[in-house]
Amino acid sequence: MPRFPRIAESAQGVKGSVYSGLKKKPASGKPPVPLHIGDTWMEPAEGCRMQDLTVEDHPGMHRYSPVPGYPQLRDRIAEVHGERTGIETERGQVVVTGGATAGLAAVVGALVSPGEEVLLVAPYWPLIAGSVRAFGATPVDVPMMTEVETAEAAVERLEQYRTDKTVAVYWNTPHNPTGRLLPRDWLEAMSQWARKNDLWIFSDDVYEDYVYEGEHAYTRTVSPDNTISVHSFSKAYGMAGNRCGYLAGPNEAIDAVKRIMTNINYSACSASQLAALNALNGAADEWVANAREKYAQLGREAAEALGLPGPKGSTFLFPDVSHALDERGLDGFLGDLAEAGVLVAPGPSFGPYNQHVRMCFTAAPPDEIRRGVDILASKIQR
Amino acid sequence: MPRFPRIAESAQGVKGSVYSGLKKKPASGKPPVPLHIGDTWMEPAEGCRMQDLTVEDHPGMHRYSPVPGYPQLRDRIAEVHGERTGIETERGQVVVTGGATAGLAAVVGALVSPGEEVLLVAPYWPLIAGSVRAFGATPVDVPMMTEVETAEAAVERLEQYRTDKTVAVYWNTPHNPTGRLLPRDWLEAMSQWARKNDLWIFSDDVYEDYVYEGEHAYTRTVSPDNTISVHSFSKAYGMAGNRCGYLAGPNEAIDAVKRIMTNINYSACSASQLAALNALNGAADEWVANAREKYAQLGREAAEALGLPGPKGSTFLFPDVSHALDERGLDGFLGDLAEAGVLVAPGPSFGPYNQHVRMCFTAAPPDEIRRGVDILASKIQR
Numbered sequence: 001m002p003r004f005p006r007i008a009e010s011a012q013g014v015k016g017s018v019y020s021g022l023k024k025k026p027a028s029g030k031p032p033v034p035l036h037i038g039d040t041w042m043e044p045a046e047g048c049r050m051q052d053l054t055v056e057d058h059p060g061m062h063r064y065s066p067v068p069g070y071p072q073l074r075d076r077i078a079e080v081h082g083e084r085t086g087i088e089t090e091r092g093q094v095v096v097t098g099g100a101t102a103g104l105a106a107v108v109g110a111l112v113s114p115g116e117e118v119l120l121v122a123p124y125w126p127l128i129a130g131s132v133r134a135f136g137a138t139p140v141d142v143p144m145m146t147e148v149e150t151a152e153a154a155v156e157r158l159e160q161y162r163t164d165k166t167v168a169v170y171w172n173t174p175h176n177p178t179g180r181l182l183p184r185d186w187l188e189a190m191s192q193w194a195r196k197n198d199l200w201i202f203s204d205d206v207y208e209d210y211v212y213e214g215e216h217a218y219t220r221t222v223s224p225d226n227t228i229s230v231h232s233f234s235k236a237y238g239m240a241g242n243r244c245g246y247l248a249g250p251n252e253a254i255d256a257v258k259r260i261m262t263n264i265n266y267s268a269c270s271a272s273q274l275a276a277l278n279a280l281n282g283a284a285d286e287w288v289a290n291a292r293e294k295y296a297q298l299g300r301e302a303a304e305a306l307g308l309p310g311p312k313g314s315t316f317l318f319p320d321v322s323h324a325l326d327e328r329g330l331d332g333f334l335g336d337l338a339e340a341g342v343l344v345a346p347g348p349s350f351g352p353y354n355q356h357v358r359m360c361f362t363a364a365p366p367d368e369i370r371r372g373v374d375i376l377a378s379k380i381q382r
Numbered sequence: 383m384p385r386f387p388r389i390a391e392s393a394q395g396v397k398g399s400v401y402s403g404l405k406k407k408p409a410s411g412k413p414p415v416p417l418h419i420g421d422t423w424m425e426p427a428e429g430c431r432m433q434d435l436t437v438e439d440h441p442g443m444h445r446y447s448p449v450p451g452y453p454q455l456r457d458r459i460a461e462v463h464g465e466r467t468g469i470e471t472e473r474g475q476v477v478v479t480g481g482a483t484a485g486l487a488a489v490v491g492a493l494v495s496p497g498e499e500v501l502l503v504a505p506y507w508p509l510i511a512g513s514v515r516a517f518g519a520t521p522v523d524v525p526m527m528t529e530v531e532t533a534e535a536a537v538e539r540l541e542q543y544r545t546d547k548t549v550a551v552y553w554n555t556p557h558n559p560t561g562r563l564l565p566r567d568w569l570e571a572m573s574q575w576a577r578k579n580d581l582w583i584f585s586d587d588v589y590e591d592y593v594y595e596g597e598h599a600y601t602r603t604v605s606p607d608n609t610i611s612v613h614s615f616s617k618a619y620g621m622a623g624n625r626c627g628y629l630a631g632p633n634e635a636i637d638a639v640k641r642i643m644t645n646i647n648y649s650a651c652s653a654s655q656l657a658a659l660n661a662l663n664g665a666a667d668e669w670v671a672n673a674r675e676k677y678a679q680l681g682r683e684a685a686e687a688l689g690l691p692g693p694k695g696s697t698f699l700f701p702d703v704s705h706a707l708d709e710r711g712l713d714g715f716l717g718d719l720a721e722a723g724v725l726v727a728p729g730p731s732f733g734p735y736n737q738h739v740r741m742c743f744t745a746a747p748p749d750e751i752r753r754g755v756d757i758l759a760s761k762i763q764r
Contacts, residue, residue: 004549004580004608007638008495010517016641017449037446043437044444050432050653055425062426064419064622067399098480098625098647105646113390114496114518130645135392136496136518167385198386226386240446241652243480243625256389259398263512264487265480269651270623271432 010114010136015126015349026341033372035359036343038176038315040238041368042291047283048237048275058274065270067262069096069246073277080280081231081248084208085218092251095258096276098268100206100232100245102261105131107228107247109264110256111200112137112167118202119161121145121171122351123178123318123358125204128170140166141351145178146318151189158193169194171219172204174211174313177350177358179299181312184217191223199226200253206232206245209288211313212296220248228253233276235315237284238291242272291362298361298369305377315362318347322355324380330354337379342372392496392518397508397731408723415754417741418725420558420697422620423750427669430619430661435653447652449644451478451628455659462662463613463630466590467600474633477640478658480650481625482588482614484643487513489610489629491646492638493582494519494549500584501543503527503553504733505560505700505740507586510552522548523733527560528700533571540575551576553601554586556593556695559732559740561681563694566599573605581608582635588614588627591670593695594678602630610635615658617697619666620673624654673744680743680751687759697744700729704737706762712736719761724754 026032046052055061068074074091082089097103104127112118114136120128122141129139142161148154158169171190173182182190194201203219208231220229232245245268247257261267278284299311306319325333330346334357337344347356359376361369408414428434437443450456456473464471479485486509494500496518502510504523511521524543530536540551553572555564564572576583585601590613602611614627627650629639643649660666681693688701707715712728716739719726727742729735741758743751 004577004582005632005634007635008491008493008498008549010495011492011638011642014641014645016637016644039445043441049437049444051434051436054433055431059425060623062431062621062623063421098484101648102480102484102646109390109516110393111390113392116390127645127648130641134491134517134642134646167390195386200386239444241442241444241649243648243651250387252387253389255398256393259396259512260393260516262398263396263509264484264516265647266483266509266625267623269625269654271653272651 010133014130014133024335024338027339028341030341032338033342033368034363035372035376036345037363038360039240039363040291041363041365042238044238045279045284045287048239048279050271050275052278053271053274061270061274063270065267065273067267068258069268070273070277073273076277076280077246085221087220087224089248093248093254095247095254095261096268096273097245097247097261098265099234099243100204100230101127102243102265103230103245103247104128104202104204105134106257106261106265107202108132108135108137109260111253115165116167117163117165119158119166119169120351121169123347123353123356124170124351125172125176126349143352145175145180151186154186155189155193158190162197166199168200168202170202170204172206174207174216176207176314177316177318179311179314179317181211181214181216184222187217187219188222191219191227195223195226201227202230203227204230206230206235207314209236210292210295210315212299213310213312216313225250233279236288237279239272239275242269242275244268244272244276294366295362298366301370302359302361302373305373306380315360316358317361318356318358319380320356321380325355333379337376340375340379342375344376392515396512396515406717406720409721410723412723414720415724415750416745417754417758418727419745420742421622421745422673423745423747424620424673426620427661427666429665430621430657432653432657434660435656440656443652443656445652447649447655449649450640451650452655452659455655458659458662459628467603469602469606471630475630475636477629477636477643478650478655479627479629479643480647481616482586482612482627483509484625484647485612485627485629486510486584486586487516488639488643488647489584490514490517490519491642493635497547498549499545499547501540501548501551502733503551505735506552506733507554507558508731525734527557527562533568536568537571537575540572544579548581550582550584552584552586554588556589556598558589558696559698559700561693561696561699563593563596563598566604569599569601570604573601573609577605577608583609584612585609586612588612588617589696591618592674592677592697594681595692595694598695607632615661618670619661621654621657624651624657626650626654626658676748677744680748683752684741684743684755687755688762697742698740699743700738700740701762702738703762707737715761719758722757722761724757726758
């Protein structure tokens, strides 16, 4: 049992860098176009940058904040989230987290025991699988988002993978990686099924601000009792490096999450919280509107070039590249693409998808994205 | 097994706020003197504040950094840590973390499986117990730091608590909460014992810059193969709110830690890393020397007032208050103290110490600390 120099068994199945691992360099010698990672090329809005936060205005801003976040930020989040979801929300139902990643880890730590199972609506945001594994539990892929088209079929799929060890289900919308939205009737059916089976729902809404067609529906709106709603300032405001997000959910669950978070994370960065508060108070409104317009345009162009329907939300497309694969499979395709100067994320990071890749259309300036998409499109064409 | 609305069994024993919980308010109506939390009253050095970091100087500074930290920061850490420990250290043996708390959580996730045991040299930094519990493992208190006086006795104590489920041992020096240093001969004996029993060592050195008497010895210096060395910019540079620290250790263990960290935390705040780099590059040298002098003076004064030997390091004292307790026990004492205007941390947060309290002598400006210490001293006097 004592085991230096070995690592924990529970850590052995956990992947690190899920996005790359490619050693091939572009033949041109130029830096590759980074379509593989989800970020933005834009600097955050003025008023929301670190240089805008001074110790003169905010004495003690480099000291610890309260673990669940500054009270004024939690209150503002409760107000905004309450308006958006239509679910009246109070400070005690909100906790500020060190990004959505740290938030979800605290949720897993608080609500899932070792040996239990969490269903993942697939394809999914890759880190959730590693997070569940890190706590000794088992992620279970439920392929749905490229497979089924109705709420009924979605529930059937979920039920097919449920066991007596299942304690929670994770989904995200607007959807990373397909750019779809989970329609409200799906959320209603899936939530009802979860409620009936006493399952927690981890609803990852980090792309809520980036919807280009249709309307984002919040899981917390349709099922507030058993939903932990996961949010981020990273995607909304171009602050991914600030590591700040939040959770909203029932008081008792949020209390447990706060206790876990205290011990494995403590709190989000104090300055990042002040930046988030400025953004929520209006300093970034214009920035978001502008970003949304630009992202929508880039997403439509990329989809058209790749022969896909335009994304309804998020900042991703998930093309099926099966007809471009040869006997070397996806690795060969990714290698060729890297040599041609473009990085994309391999489908298997998102579930059982060894004939898909994910591309982000916002991580580099528009002209670079267009260049990368053209190269990708030329490789996908039969 | 499915359990909404219940929380995880592994989360049930995890404490949240370990430092307070007191509802009593000071009778004076003035804010209480916060001797309960470990922080500093000083703003960080100029050049190391968020306002000193601009997008003009650091384009993309609000975007994701690489998961293990900016390469230039890791290289600088490797250099500084290598010089301090005498162990040549390379970039791959260093990972930047979202504070020491997040770093230790990733270490536990990477090296400890559910059901295993971690020995904690007690009294200890409270969050390590919750972190071990959060991953489904068991923290085991080993009372030593107020109980034994020799390296031999220390090893005997550790051996007494070792079982076939023990996989690691945690200690911290300069010591939170007693202000002691673990002498080099203790570290050698304890490390040798750990190595013989194939145990990982989690050595928490976050107060390495605050030594007032004697010399800090690094566990990694005496046992580099099985030690993960835990560090923080919080304590050194008055940046606790920035949530940035680092780990150093053997490549294979650091690789596993990075993989866990990717999934439960992603990375430290990008701007916080830039601030840390400025500090390590000399911008905070004068600040640290000045802080050390001030802290040393405050520590000596507090110890004298409380009838204790002066702290050799850290920013804490851990007085035994048994002779001041009445039939209400420690809770009664803490309540009286709060009414008198002073908050301290209860001993039981640090292990089996229900007749001790911890006080920090750096969390408020010197005059306020002195006022708090006087009140505490008057309550402790028989």
